[in-house]
Amino acid sequence: MTDYDVLRVFCGPTGGYGNELGVVREGSVIPERSDRQAFAAKLGFSETVFVDDPERGVVDIYTPTLRLPFAGHPCVGTAWLLDVPELVTPAGVVGARQDGEFCWIEARAEWAPPRTLRRYATAAEVDDLAVPAPGEWIYAWAWEDEAAGRVRARGFPGRGDGIEEDEATGAAALLLTDQLGRALNITQGAGSQILTAPQPGGWVEVGGRVFLER
Structure with a gap:
């Protein structure tokens, strides 16, 4: 079984709720897009992230049925997990910062x-x-x-x-x-x-x- 972390992102003030996110820290273990799509479908989270370069923050994001160029809670969760200043997504470079109990990303509406x-x-x-x-x-x-x-x-x-x-x-x-x-x-x-x-x-x-x- 491929190792992956499960995060909860956008939790409430007391730490409850939030959206579950699967993160495969070593994306190289599942290099093919079709296999990543199948794995995301198997996990069943709204999104699953594959990290292709943890130092540069290069990520690949999937729902159970499709690949996304960008998504909000996967970027917030993965930026927090990797503790990096930015993520590289197919849509563009997403800035990231930690501020006390909150993790922030910066992205564009388009x-x-x-x-x-x-x-x-x-x-x-x-x-x-x-x-x-x-x-x-x-x-x-x-x-x-x-x-x-x-x-x-x-x-x-x-x-x-x-x-x-x-x-x-x-x-x-x-x-x-x-x-x-x-x-x-x-x-x-x-x-x-x-x-x-x-x-x-x-x-x-x-x-x-x-x-x-x-």
Whole structure:
């Protein structure tokens, strides 16, 4: 069996929740893309990362059904695990930094996979949503406190690959931050926390807590 770490990324203030992430630190043990795709499907996490160069931070990211040029929580989790100043993804170079209990990445909205950002009037409406039928990737959100930048959100991948709801989605948070043009404090899923902040030149920082599960 290939060795891999399991992290929880974007955990809540007490360390709970977060989105599970598989990280294969020695990506060379599974060099072929088809084999990596099969391994990611076998693990069944929303994303699995293969590290091709731990010193330079070169990574390769997969869902159970497809390869991604960039993804938020995999980059935050892997940057924390490797403790590197940047990650090299197919989309571009992702800056990374540690700040107390939070790990931050810096990326561009155009790197994120397409998401439908669907606003609702209240957080309660978002809480009450049923999982939609497979189709488009929907990021449902509402203001909890607009003045404070607090958002309630849920993510529905709609891929039909067994991941009906994504507990914490950094790429969608990046897109929402870029659209709104302001820093956000997002509660997603059952209780995960994602922090964001727009930066000059079209960059967005996305941060959260990371814990090593096993």
